[in-house]
Amino acid sequence: MEAKRVKSNSSGELLEFGSLNKRGQKGNIITVIAAYNEENRISPIVKNCLRFSKKVIVIDDGSIDSTADVARSLGALVVKHKKNLGKGNAIRTAIETLKNNKTEVIVFIDADGQDNPDFIPKLAEPILHGKADLAIGSRFIQDGKSAIPEYKVFGNQILTFITNLFTGFSNPVKESQCGFRAIRRDKLLDLNLRSNRFEIESEMIIEAAKSQLKIVEVPIKDNLVQEAIEKGTTILDGLKIVFALLRITFQKFLS
Numbered sequence: 001m002e003a004k005r006v007k008s009n010s011s012g013e014l015l016e017f018g019s020l021n022k023r024g025q026k027g028n029i030i031t032v033i034a035a036y037n038e039e040n041r042i043s044p045i046v047k048n049c050l051r052f053s054k055k056v057i058v059i060d061d062g063s064i065d066s067t068a069d070v071a072r073s074l075g076a077l078v079v080k081h082k083k084n085l086g087k088g089n090a091i092r093t094a095i096e097t098l099k100n101n102k103t104e105v106i107v108f109i110d111a112d113g114q115d116n117p118d119f120i121p122k123l124a125e126p127i128l129h130g131k132a133d134l135a136i137g138s139r140f141i142q143d144g145k146s147a148i149p150e151y152k153v154f155g156n157q158i159l160t161f162i163t164n165l166f167t168g169f170s171n172p173v174k175e176s177q178c179g180f181r182a183i184r185r186d187k188l189l190d191l192n193l194r195s196n197r198f199e200i201e202s203e204m205i206i207e208a209a210k211s212q213l214k215i216v217e218v219p220i221k222d223n224l225v226q227e228a229i230e231k232g233t234t235i236l237d238g239l240k241i242v243f244a245l246l247r248i249t250f251q252k253f254l255s
Contacts, residue, residue: 028104029053029124030185033076034090035111039065046074048117049109052124057097058111059090067111087179088195088203095188104128107182115180119220123182126216133187133213136173136205137180137220148222155238162242163202166249167209173217177201180220187213192252198237199244206245 031053035042042058049056058071062084072078079097081090091108098106105124109115119137126132139148140156148156156177163176179201191207193200208215 025121025124025128026052027054028128029107029120029182030055030057030098030101030103030105031107031109031117031120032056032091032094032098033058033071033109033111034061034087034094034179035059035063035067035071036061036084037063037065037067038111039063039067039070041113042067042071042111043074045109045111045113045117046071046076049107049120050075052117052120053107054103057094059093059097061085061087061090086195086197088193088197088200091195091200091204092193095193098185099189101185103185105182106185106188108179110179114222115178116221119180119218120182122218122220123180126218127182127184131214132216133184134204134208134215135182136175136215136217137178138173138175138217139178139220139222140175141217141219155235159202159238159241162245163205166202166206166245171209171215173205173215175217176205178220183208184213187211194248194251195244197240197244199241199248202241202245203248 029052031049033045033049033056035058046056046058056076058076058078060068060078060080062081068078068080079093081093105127107120107123109117115137123135123137126135156175160173160176164172190211191204193203193207195203205215
């Protein structure tokens with residue numbers, strides 16, 4: 001199946017693909033869900049991710065509800081933190097879990113229901129077709145769609161600009177904060193990720209650009225509900241992300 005290019009105003013490459021052959025390719029995909037107190041919303045996420053993945057791994061980041069039990073009952077592999085350590089640590093735990101696995105594509109998706117698992121095939125295909133190493137879901141490019149309030153879109157754009165600044169605009173993206181993304185497993189294991197919390201989204205892009213990985217954006221449509229909006233990144237979170245990126249960059253410079 002050939003990729004269809006989507007025009008963009010930026011120099012970043014955007015790709016749109018046809019539908020993935022589920023039976024033929026799902027064996028090459030593992031989906032990772034970082035979750036914290038999502039017992040009421042994780043069930044449909046796990047079920048739908050299993051439609052497109054040979055395995056779903058849920059990193060329960062210290063939940064005090066039944067998130068782990070619900071996910072496990074649906075067939076997910078659950079790894080549980082004893083306490084809440086943040087999304088970055090959850091992703092890093094997932095990477096440790098994947099070290100001895102040979103699956104080609106790893107997909108990351110949020111547990112709060114804002115991302116639609118139906119787009120897993122579109123994210124995986126650029127990698128499976130050798131067109132990308134990292135495919136980032138974007139709601140702000142042609143054919144993407146977002147229900148995010150304007151003030152959050154503005155904050156996202158600022159963080160995206162800062163992320164592109166850290167990469168020297170070597171592979172600029174339109175949206176850096178979407179956690180719905182796919183990456184080649186072997187390339188993921190090579191990334192030097194140190195983030196503890198939400199800065200993981202930007203750090204992954206920065207490290208991928210530093211490693212000269214091929215990064216593309218794939219248009220997605222979110223499934224945003226009010227709870228997800230309220231739970232999403234705040235202005236304070238945005239400031240913390242910037243300072244965390246500066247701290248991490250300085251630590252890497254010294255090491």
